[in-house]
Amino acid sequence: MQPRIPRQSDQEQDCRRPDAPADDARLSDELAAVVTGARRRAVRDGDRQIDTAHLLHSLLEHDPDVYAVFGEGPQIARLLGYLVQRSIGYGLRWQGAVEDSGAVPVVMHGEGFSPLAASAMRDACRRAAHRGDAQARGIDLLAAIVADPQARAVEVLGRAGVDANALRARIDGRRDEYVGGGETGR
Template sequence: MYSHHGPGLDLNHLADDAHLTVEVHSVVASARRRATRDGDRQVDTAHLLHSLLENDPRAYAACDAGGGQSARMLGYLVQRSIGYGLRWHGSVEDSGELPTVGEGAAPGWSPSAAAAMRAAVVLARRGGRLRADGVDLLHALAADPQCRAMDVFRAAGIDVGTFGDGAASHRDDSGYRDDGPVAS
């Protein structure tokens, strides 16, 4: 879905990356812990989605559509993390045929998860923001129809088209856009 071109994110050192908000840093750290705890060799898009829903209230609200859908998605994700529910056999992120991005003791990144992280930064830039937030990451996950996160959206009956315009979701009622601190 996404090309390998885009922002120069160092996926092995995202904790220091200035392209991401504090919330996304938390999501990344949580997704890495989740993958390690689950015994997975790579962080995939389902790990990112699970961590995103747990750590970013705005992303949770953006995909909920007022119908408890986010809670249903979390249920699928929790079942997956304890070995029940959705099975990923044969999916691209689990095939073992594609290399992970990154090396070392920490899990690497599935190609789809790495692409989603880069796409989130691109979405933020298109919206005139310096850093990608959780809603950008949510939109990036929803844009890849072949990733595990989309399997979760489909299983939970989530219409990703209801997420709305990414740039509009970053504005509050006053029209103010929270882009974080401005460099001087």
């Protein structure tokens, strides 16, 4: 019998451990809340793993910096609509399938993050460390998620009319706002 609550994967634990390797950063409190929300969403959706769409949905719910990158207008409303639809059945075709780009062999843990979500978490930690921030933030995770065109979150973005490449360019254009604390005037 599969456990109902996805456990933390090794990759997620590596990002949270104080003794993590030097190239990993810790998660900010906001990003830890995002992961918790994504885990809850995965359980509600009946999924065995947290995927990038769960992370995207949770990022939009919990992180004002991420929400702000999308700006105002109909795209954000459509995006949230697709994510909610996915919660109530849109993603059923994904249940039981592993989110994977095919770039690396899939290791079936049965729990935790999908391979793409785990990779995005690692990349978010690297992104934070690269800019000299001690903690990965939601904006780091969003940038990592939209970098992989095979991510379920990128598919949802596309269906909502959001260009993932343009979104990544906006994130990179605002990078200076996130250096040294990630605050954007909140």
